[in-house]
Amino acid sequence: MRTPEETKEISRTFIDEVFNKRNLKHAEETLAEGFVEHNPLSPDMGNDRAAALATMQAILDLSPDMTVQVDELIATGDRVAIRATYSGTDSAGGWGAPMGAPATGKPFSVEGIDVAILDDEGKLTEHYGIFDVPGMLVQLGLMPAPGGQA
Amino acid sequence: MSDVERNLGTFRGLEQAYRDRDYDTVRRSLTGDFTAHTPGAEMMPPGVDGAIAANEGGFSFFPDKQTEILDLFGEGDRTVAHVRMTGTNTGEPVAWAGMSEATGKPVDFDWIQVSRHLDDGRIAEAWAQMDSPKLMIQIGAMPAPGGN
Numbered sequence: 336m337r338t339p340e341e342t343k344e345i346s347r348t349f350i351d352e353v354f355n356k357r358n359l360k361h362a363e364e365t366l367a368e369g370f371v372e373h374n375p376l377s378p379d380m381g382n383d384r385a386a387a388l389a390t391m392q393a394i395l396d397l398s399p400d401m402t403v404q405v406d407e408l409i410a411t412g413d414r415v416a417i418r419a420t421y422s423g424t425d426s427a428g429g430w431g432a433p434m435g436a437p438a439t440g441k442p443f444s445v446e447g448i449d450v451a452i453l454d455d456e457g458k459l460t461e462h463y464g465i466f467d468v469p470g471m472l473v474q475l476g477l478m479p480a481p482g483g484q485a
Numbered sequence: 486m487s488d489v490e491r492n493l494g495t496f497r498g499l500e501q502a503y504r505d506r507d508y509d510t511v512r513r514s515l516t517g518d519f520t521a522h523t524p525g526a527e528m529m530p531p532g533v534d535g536a537i538a539a540n541e542g543g544f545s546f547f548p549d550k551q552t553e554i555l556d557l558f559g560e561g562d563r564t565v566a567h568v569r570m571t572g573t574n575t576g577e578p579v580a581w582a583g584m585s586e587a588t589g590k591p592v593d594f595d596w597i598q599v600s601r602h603l604d605d606g607r608i609a610e611a612w613a614q615m616d617s618p619k620l621m622i623q624i625g626a627m628p629a630p631g632g633n
Contacts (some may be wrong), residue, residue, distance in 0.1 A: 339560050374616070378629075409563045409599060414556075416565040418599060418612055448597040448614045450556065450565060463556075463567060465597055465614035467524050479583075 336412035343408040346415045354403040373463035398423035417449045431477045489559040495606040516609045523613040547572025582626040594619040
């Protein structure tokens with residue numbers, strides 16, 4: 336079994352390649368057959384490997400200048416949690432598209448927590464993750480702030 | 486028992502205490518000045534009182550609220566938990582989501598929490614992300630993607 340540090344290195348490389356270098360090929364090479372995506376961008380994408388790749392592609396397309404900064408990694412041999420900050424500009428299709436809003440051109444910076452599960456070969460077999468969608472919509476002016484402050 | 490095993494035990498006990506509304510155990514499991522780095526935490530009282538208020542808020546919206554730990558692991562002084570909550574909005578309206586009436590609708594959503602434990606196992610700090618868009622769609626506070 337891997338050490339926690341080795342698991343962290345796999346996840347650090349994954350974030351950097353896929354989200355910062357925008358190299359989706361790395362994800363295609365790293366996601367195991369039978370991969371399960373618990374949080375696709377939209378439920379109609381399904382939960383399989385293709386849904387995971389489509390989710391990552393959609394996130395990259397929504398924010399062409401988005402960068403991901405890893406804030407903390409917590410790992411065991413087969414699991415890693417990633418606390419990260421996602422920063423960029425709401426451009427291209429726009430994060431508000433599901434609500435019928437055009438791209439706002441505004442900057443955003445929000446946090447998320449993701450967990451990946453890995454097999455013995457270091458391939459990713461499962462992912463669940465949640466990022467601060469309401470925080471992003473508030474920053475883009477697409478949703479009022481909780482408590483009524485715009 | 487390793488520190489990680491003890492911390493995982495503390496987290497399991499804390500979730501059970503939230504279910505049982507056993508706030509003596511909650512106060513023994515969190516430090517008094519517990520800090521929640523959670524979207525919305527700024528609307529809650531500081532410290533352990535905010536954690537208790539959040540749990541009571543959950544029961545006020547969803548009187549039949551149930552939680553289930555889907556995944557739990559740890560390293561060093563950190564634990565990571567994936568928790569699922571189910572319930573029915575038969576209590577108060579979910580005011581923070583802009584609702585003025587209870588909808589009677591069922592919800593089924595999840596959150597992920599990273600906790601920092603002290604040497605005695607108590608949790609001093611936590612970072613959490615909740616799938617609140619899913620909850621808001623389920624109670625009709627937000628349109629579903631694709632307009633469904």
